[in-house]
Amino acid sequence: MGSTTFSGPVNATNGFVGAVQVPTYTVASAPSASAAGAGTVIYVSNGAAGSAILAFSDGTDWKRSDTGATIAAA
Numbered sequence: 013m014g015s016t017t018f019s020g021p022v023n024a025t026n027g028f029v030g031a032v033q034v035p036t037y038t039v040a041s042a043p044s045a046s047a048a049g050a051g052t053v054i055y056v057s058n059g060a061a062g063s064a065i066l067a068f069s070d071g072t073d074w075k076r077s078d079t080g081a082t083i084a085a086a
Contacts, residue, residue: 034066039085045069059083 036055037043048054050071059065059076062085066077074083 039083042067042074042083045074046072053077056083058085061086 034053034055036057038058039056042054042056042059045052046069048069050069052069054067054069054074055064056067056074057064059067059074060078060083065083067074067083068077069075075081076083
């Protein structure tokens with residue numbers, strides 16, 4: 013399957029087809045939130061006190077998508 017890199021906003025008029033996948037990490041292996049950049053989304057297998065959660069970078073920390081708290085394994 014090919015891949016494409018976009019440098020600006022993407023407008024989809026017909027929706028997306030197929031699965032959307034984000035990189036998977038643990039709290040300990042997550043990259044720097046500042047290096048990833050604000051708005052980056054990752055899947056953290058133990059980021060919600062040991063449970064899986066989507067997280068986003070606020071430019072400084074990885075934040076849980078459900079509460080906005082910083083990800084934590086415990």
